Amino acid sequence: MSLRRPSLLVLLLLSMMLAACARAPVGRVPVEDRAEIAARLKADIVALADDEMLGRKPGTPGEDKTLAYLERRMLEVGLVSGTNDPGSYWRMPVGLVATRALPGTVTLTQGKRSVIVPESDAAVFTQRRRELALSGPGTGVPVVFVGYGDGLVLGEALAGAVVVMLADPGRDEARRAALFAQRATAVLTVVPDADALAPLRIGERREKLQLASEEQDTLSAFVTEAVVADLIGEIRWKRLKSEAEAADFAPLEIHLAVAIEAAAERREFTSYNLVGMIPGKVPGSGAVLLLAHWDHLGECAPPEAPDTICNGAADNASGLAAMLELAQRLNSAGPHGRDIYVLATTSEEGGLLGARAFAKAPPVPLASIVAAFNFDMVAVAPRGSPVGFIGRGRTAALDSVILDHLANNGRGLGDQSLADSFVQRQDGWALLQQGVPSVLLSSTYGVRGLLDPFLATRYHRPSDSADAVELGGAIDDVLLHDALIRQIADPARYLPPAAAAP
């Protein structure tokens, strides 16, 4: 069942009337209010995207400056500590490990013949400072060939073995994860040719961040098929490959000795999430969470480039600015029934790590969070653009309140498939995975034609600077959330679904 959408004019008039009734002293958002919001958003964006913040990279002096600025602003907008830790007012520590793979070697031995695989035909990666795996005859460590499988049929029997697998693009990462979960010592993937190694090298030589609490000890090596075929003989290799293609193929031990030597640069450090709150007046009624990531990429261009710092003005100084503006508005309109938590996360760019850390050790039970609103890259689309609804279709009660607000405010709904394509690429995903109703509502994700030029020219580049942000859509986003969160924070006006009830 659906209603025909009323015209924009009717909606505008209706929303003016409704706004006039609901907020009599303020009336409809006046023009100067938009101008004032714009000035405040811009001031935060300019400060957070200044070169002085060094691109807000976790674990650098840029983090210290960013946190100091945000802590001052959280105090200014009237927040109180949300850490639930008397020893730490705003900061919740997040242990991180940064690693960068260094070149290593693979040595294959068959009978009396030993080959140190040339660098052109091999790649080796570990997260450890130094790692050595020896296997094959005489070492007590078996070498098991699993073909195109993931060794699950062997289960625990695989523990300690060095596993050789054939590449099957698209499935390889999951297969290696399964093999490491079965405690394989190392996984050697045989790739078709040297071209297949290039993208792996580029990916692995880049610095990677992980939560210290989730760190994996994995040793992965890659060699080209030509090297293996040459060593064990073309005919035998072809036979092994065709056996691996058979439906009833079972992993088998092969008489090949594999020695892998690998190393990595490694840095352990503590970064921080910041958590503030606006206390509610109805105890036990649950909480609303606002979140935005504070981190960005630091120096991201080659040293010879005229500008090397990725300032991350849209991504995500704009989300922080919108969240602070909302915190101020919600605080001055409060108290609300429910507690409103305000979270600035670290290391979103490293893989939603700060949000994952928050979800693992939340200062408030996750089940009591009735809704989470993420703010990420909100300063891209102009005023009046349709709203991208990321996270739609997961919490019916929340969806319907949001859709009502969009309709009541004459905000069109954007391209849903575009919004859906971002659901796993934003901090809210870490919360959704733990069952917390989480959405990201922004005009940035409503229309491909508005987003694509940003992605093509400024996203994750030094050109994402404060002078290039578009505030029209960001102000729309702020006003939408202002009204929406007041309702969600009111236990009399929003009943969470039973599963999320405190």
Ligand SMILES: [Zn+2]
């Ligand atoms: Zn980003």
